[in-house]
Amino acid sequence: MKREKFDAFVKYVQALEEKLEAAEDARDVAKYRARKAGKTADVLQALTEDVLRGTAAVREWLGSPSHTIQELSTRTGIPYATCHRIVNERLGTPNVEIGHLKKMVSAVSRDRRPFAPGVASHPRYRRVLFGLPKGLAEEELISSWEIKGSEVSTVHGGLEIAQMMEKLQPDLILVDVSMPNLEKSGLGLLKDFAKDTKRTIVLTGEIVETNSALLQGSFEKRTKAEELASEGEIAGG
Amino acid sequence: MDNKNYEIRRDYLEGEELLLSLPDADKQKVELAIAGLAKEPWPRQFSAKEVSDGTVKITVPVEDDEITVLYEVDVYESTVDLIRIKRRGPFKKAGEWLAGLMKFEPKGKS
Numbered sequence: 352m353k354r355e356k357f358d359a360f361v362k363y364v365q366a367l368e369e370k371l372e373a374a375e376d377a378r379d380v381a382k383y384r385a386r387k388a389g390k391t392a393d394v395l396q397a398l399t400e401d402v403l404r405g406t407a408a409v410r411e412w413l414g415s416p417s418h419t420i421q422e423l424s425t426r427t428g429i430p431y432a433t434c435h436r437i438v439n440e441r442l443g444t445p446n447v448e449i450g451h452l453k454k455m456v457s458a459v460s461r462d463r464r465p466f467a468p469g470v471a472s473h474p475r476y477r478r479v480l481f482g483l484p485k486g487l488a489e490e491e492l493i494s495s496w497e498i499k500g501s502e503v504s505t506v507h508g509g510l511e512i513a514q515m516m517e518k519l520q521p522d523l524i525l526v527d528v529s530m531p532n533l534e535k536s537g538l539g540l541l542k543d544f545a546k547d548t549k550r551t552i553v554l555t556g557e558i559v560e561t562n563s564a565l566l567q568g569s570f571e572k573r574t575k576a577e578e579l580a581s582e583g584e585i586a587g588g
Numbered sequence: 589m590d591n592k593n594y595e596i597r598r599d600y601l602e603g604e605e606l607l608l609s610l611p612d613a614d615k616q617k618v619e620l621a622i623a624g625l626a627k628e629p630w631p632r633q634f635s636a637k638e639v640s641d642g643t644v645k646i647t648v649p650v651e652d653d654e655i656t657v658l659y660e661v662d663v664y665e666s667t668v669d670l671i672r673i674k675r676r677g678p679f680k681k682a683g684e685w686l687a688g689l690m691k692f693e694p695k696g697k698s
Contacts, residue, residue: 373639376639376640376643376645376658377639377640379602379658379671379672380639380640380643380658380660380671382602383600383602383660383669383671383672386600387599387600387669
């Protein structure tokens with residue numbers, strides 16, 4: 352290995368080390384401000400924004416950890432696996448830092464909700480389970496329900512639905528019939544759901560499947576758009 | 589440096605248990621450094637460094653390690669709120685490791 356490449360490696364790791372220390376400090380300051388601020392809606396809103404800015408700053412500093420290590424490897428000619436091992440052993444994983452901040456953001460957001468105006472204290476459906484294929488605009492859907500005061504959980508696979516059913520005992524399930532990895536047919540699974548919940552809603556755009564559901568007699572025919580708009584449970588339909 | 593006295597507050601301090609666990613001599617060093625903030629919230633001898641708006645970090649050398657103290661200074665209220673006391677151990681070790689690397693002469697093709 353050439354001497355200059357080796358020196359570049361050392362310099363790069365040194366820079367990463369400084370960034371990690373700065374990230375830890377930023378996290379400590381954000382935590383302190385959260386505790387000092389108390390839990391009023393306005394202050395927590397500001398704090399959430401602060402922490403989000405902190406997360407963005409850490410991302411800017413560290414970039415994607417794997418990308419950073421790849422860059423390090425490219426710059427120095429040291430194999431990727433070696434760089435990865437050295438950086439992780441010596442400096443910890445940058446992901447951990449980002450993970451901490453993410454947890455803080457979600458903790459603060461959770462704390463904020465009961466104080467925010469317009470959040471229903473007695474939602475129509477207390478526990479809601481979403482079964483959606485990955486890629487749908489789920490964040491928007493979830494926050495629309497959360498603002499109504501419901502506790503929302505999401506699963507992306509058919510196999511997880513049954514487990515979550517047992518665990519959460521949801522009042523309402525919103526499931527896409529065409530979800531991947533459904534152990535039995537989606538309709539069979541939905542029939543089971545109907546026994547345990549106040550209501551089951553099929554979210555599907557597939558006409559054939561929706562009609563099959565109707566034939567089973569337990570379900571109302573609604574497309575996603577109709578469901579969202581007519582129930583009024585989801586803001587903006 | 590102004591002549592006012594800053595009030596040192598520990599209401600939101602994290603890491604106080606670390607301070608208590610230090611050997612007496614080290615504990616005394618750190619406590620003295622903290623007490624000194626009442627007169628000078630940006631002490632040069634402890635490499636005071638601004639972390640973000642209003643927050644400062646000092647590094648106190650102790651036996652085989654360094655202790656960092658993070659705090660917020662409010663010049664209008666004349667207060668110093670201690671935020672976090674922690675060891676700088678991991679970063680110090682990483683620094684030593686890097687110093688070792690610099691001395692190392694790699695073998696192989698050049």
